[in-house]
Amino acid sequence: EAQVTQNPRYLITVTGKKLTVTCSQNMNHEYMSWYRQDPGLGLRQIYYSMNVEVTDKGDVPEGYKVSRKEKRNFPLILESPSPNQTSLYFCASSSAGQAFDEQFFGPGTRLTVL
Amino acid sequence: AQRVTQPEKLLSVFKGAPVELKCNYSYSGSPELFWYVQYSRQRLQLLLRHISRESIKGFTADLNKGETSFHLKKPFAQEEDSAMYYCALSGQAGTALIFGKGTTLSVSS
Numbered sequence: 001e002a003q004v005t006q007n008p009r010y011l012i013t014v015t016g017k018k019l020t021v022t023c024s025q026n027m028n029h030e031y032m033s034w035y036r037q038d039p040g041l042g043l044r045q046i047y048y049s050m051n052v053e054v055t056d057k058g059d060v061p062e063g064y065k066v067s068r069k070e071k072r073n074f075p076l077i078l079e080s081p082s083p084n085q086t087s088l089y090f091c092a093s094s095s096a097g098q099a100f101d102e103q104f105f106g107p108g109t110r111l112t113v114l
Numbered sequence: 115a116q117r118v119t120q121p122e123k124l125l126s127v128f129k130g131a132p133v134e135l136k137c138n139y140s141y142s143g144s145p146e147l148f149w150y151v152q153y154s155r156q157r158l159q160l161l162l163r164h165i166s167r168e169s170i171k172g173f174t175a176d177l178n179k180g181e182t183s184f185h186l187k188k189p190f191a192q193e194e195d196s197a198m199y200y201c202a203l204s205g206q207a208g209t210a211l212i213f214g215k216g217t218t219l220s221v222s223s
Contacts, residue, residue: 035213041215042120042214042215043158043200043213043216044213045210048210059210059212090158092158102160102163103150103160103211104159107157108157
């Protein structure tokens, strides 16, 4: 089944403890992106990648890192999480390396930083 | 600056009533506009995009460049339309998708 998967789905951690949220797609999509969803703020883009080894900042990149070593994977790394990074995170991918192609979203990862 | 504004956080209507979810945008070029929908306990998914000019689940949206709007409309709301709706914009570079804050549509019988 064509899909975007994220792991873990739920995570509770403490301030400063490094964590990685994985994202994988099996549709051979070039474009991948990370968003965070917060009440009253909607979805905001954190980072995106147009292709392997090509990443760029979105609207809210502070406190996050990403890497794109393989086409299918786009992990989100929080080196030193803080409580203001408590949020619902979505990974998405689309074909042809463009944001305006239909984006397919993962199920979301709910992160709580204590 | 690119911006998408959805002025209503919540829109409540009765089944069978017309629905209009408002979306206004700010962009200095020719953007691509989309509506994404998130049903309860489901993933965010594309509902429709202006370039395809199609009607999905009875919903339509017309891009009005003069008013910089892309309102989503349906003549007769159904209970299964209850969901969170996001308007989104992508610029010509195609690098980023800018979302509005979303409108929750609640359809009751």
